[in-house]
Amino acid sequence: MSRLAAKFEELSKSGRKALIPFITAGDPYPEFTVPMMHAMVEAGVDVIELGVPFSDPMADGPVIQRASERALAHKMSLRRTLAIAMEFRRTNQHTPVVLMGYLNPIEAMGYEEFANATARAEVDGILTVDLPPEEGEHCAALLKARDIDPIFLLAPNSSEERIRLMDAIGSGYLYYVSLKGVTGAGHLDTANVKAKLEQLRANTNLPVAIGFGVKDAETAKTIAALGDGVVIGSALISKIEANLDTPAQAKQEIIELLASMRLAMDSNGA
Numbered sequence: 001m002s003r004l005a006a007k008f009e010e011l012s013k014s015g016r017k018a019l020i021p022f023i024t025a026g027d028p029y030p031e032f033t034v035p036m037m038h039a040m041v042e043a044g045v046d047v048i049e050l051g052v053p054f055s056d057p058m059a060d061g062p063v064i065q066r067a068s069e070r071a072l073a074h075k076m077s078l079r080r081t082l083a084i085a086m087e088f089r090r091t092n093q094h095t096p097v098v099l100m101g102y103l104n105p106i107e108a109m110g111y112e113e114f115a116n117a118t119a120r121a122e123v124d125g126i127l128t129v130d131l132p133p134e135e136g137e138h139c140a141a142l143l144k145a146r147d148i149d150p151i152f153l154l155a156p157n158s159s160e161e162r163i164r165l166m167d168a169i170g171s172g173y174l175y176y177v178s179l180k181g182v183t184g185a186g187h188l189d190t191a192n193v194k195a196k197l198e199q200l201r202a203n204t205n206l207p208v209a210i211g212f213g214v215k216d217a218e219t220a221k222t223i224a225a226l227g228d229g230v231v232i233g234s235a236l237i238s239k240i241e242a243n244l245d246t247p248a249q250a251k252q253e254i255i256e257l258l259a260s261m262r263l264a265m266d267s268n269g270a
Contacts, residue, residue, distance in 0.1 A: 002124060002171070002172065003094070003096045003124045004098075004125055004171075004172040005172065007096050008207040012207075012228075017227070017229055017265055017268070018230070019047075019220070019229070019258065019261055019262055020045065020046065020047045020048070020049055020098075020211075020229050021048060021231075021233070021236055021254075021258060022049040022051060022231060022232065022233030023048075023050065023051065023233075023240075024050075024053055024071050025050050025051060025084050026071030026074050026076035027068075027071045027237070027240060028240055028244050029247075030074055030076060032247055033050075034084055036251055037050075039254075040255070041092060041095050042255070043255045044262030045095070046096075047095070047097075048095060048096070048097050048098070049098045049099075049100045051067070052081045052099055052100065052105060053068040053071035053072050053081070054068055054101055054102045054104065055068070056102070057102065057129075058102075059129045061234060063237050063238055064233060064234060064237055066241060067240065067241070070244075078101070078105040078108075078109060081099065081101075082117050082118065082120075082123070083121070089122040096124040096125065096172075097122075097123050097124055097125075099125070099126050100129070101127075101129065102128065103128050106139070115139075115142040115145075115146055115148065118143070118146070119146040119148060123148060124148065125149040125151045126143055126148060126149070127152075127153070133165045133170065136152070136169060149170070150169065151171075151172050151173060151175055153177055154176045154177065154200065156178070156192065156196055160202075163203040167203060167206055171206065172207075173208065173209050173228065174200070174206050175211060176200065176209065176211070177212050178212050193210065193226055193227075197210075197226050197227060207228035208227045208228050209230065210227040210229065211230075211232070211233065214231065215234075215235045216235070216257070216261075217257075217260040217264035220261040220265050221261075221264035221265055224264075224268055225268050230261070239253040239257070
């Protein structure tokens, strides 16, 4: 059983939902990331999505685009992101780490070399924004052969046929993009999310994590009641951006926000 599958099974048995933060590797500087990952675990997160900096992050809004720019200014790359994941894993063997990024750096490395490097770094899942399931079967097979979960993005307009395809090729969890547009945009319509989740449940047995538009503890609590996990990204990156000269303050604000979300999410089952 993969580390991700074990984590979601553990959460399901305890009646809890996964809190999944996203940060960009190397933002605001490379030495910040591993201590931040450990601090997030202490704050109660269950899975960490680690963004691979990319020069053309088409699915991301301005906040995460600027995070990539800051990281790239420090010469961050896919290989250096894997090195960060490996460093985190030296002292944490239980928290799943998912790399989230774009296809170009993977293709430049080569699928098989990427799969081997990801396995060496003990990464648990790969979410490639611009690799649809229709074109991702080869890469997914290489990852699964190394006990790494390929994770796919579901949109509000995803058909039942496409959901079943992602269920067949993917593993770990499905990431439901609850808003049309880029990360950090718009306002969540919980009624629409609830209706879509009913369709998803009918076509997959995989856990469903919900992201895009989650900004605070109250939103996290509402979304946690609908899905199996809550993903928060832009709201965390905003705290880094607001405290570029005081990274310790950014770290503290991120910890406080995640701890408040953990408390709110757990209160659903109280």
